[in-house]
Amino acid sequence: MYKKYSREDQKALATWAANCAERVLTLFEKTVPSDNRPRKAIEQCREWVGTGIFSMAVIRSASLSAHAAAREAPIEAARYAARAAGQAVATAHVPQHAFGAAYYALKAMAAADSANAKANVAREWEWEAGQVPENLRDEVLKRVVIQPTKKGISIKIDKSGDF
Template sequence: MHVIWRPGLQEKIRPTKLLYEIRKSVSKILDKPFTEHIDHQVFKPDQRILAIWAAECAERVLPFFEENYPGDGRPRKAIEVLWDWIDTGVFSMAAIRKASLDAHAAAKGKEEKDAAFAAHAAGQAVGTAHVVTHALGAALYSIRAVVARSADVNSASQERDWQLELLLKYAKQARE
């Protein structure tokens, strides 16, 4: 099901404000100090948890891209590269960079904004292996994809709540 893009819909969710709210919530869930500026090192100890979270956020919206572009596997490949890093801990900057740039390139010029945002979510998610706070970008783009798909600005809070509940679950598991 593809929803016609309505101009102004994404502006109503105010991405900068939403990212701020996500950062604040993530800081609270992970029991980290919240600062006005993103401090990548604050979240470094939680990089694996945030990578899993980012992968799941991006995977949740990946069908938005794949149903429109079934022959383009770049966003899925980005998430696979992230899962490989999560599973093995083997870091390859070349592989991470390529997967991220390829996923973002897949988003370029797409008129279906839900598909484009889903591809961007995958590109941000894989970047979490390099810079932990890219997980925040994956969450934000996933929310934007859901809003674009549903054409309902209220779906942003529902998706954000789902994301934060998932992160809370992973944080509790890590503490046990």
């Protein structure tokens, strides 16, 4: 069986995903200050990276809890920020979830200030792309696709090929 990412790559992607999610976490926490589920998901992601101890029940619960927080959040930017956290922790299970964390962080930035979405997303993407480990950068640049549209900006994950 072909394995696309090594365990070291997966941990590097998880760290990157947690960093991406953490950068937009304040968009959630300012909106719903009493809800710590997305923060706990990021913490759980970092714990897995640090210890290497994997419990599917723990990872799944942290991810689903962050996504539940997203569904309950009253504004779009907060929902995307919580989803970024849910995707970050899920990277412990499937490395490709890291792309989801970056994607949702970018969506959060766009939603937080729609009048300046293009500039804010460009700045955030520059940071995200600069933080990913060198050996994974080409894959990330290929998978996270940002394009201007008539209405603003489009952010997608390219899942074609050997995703």
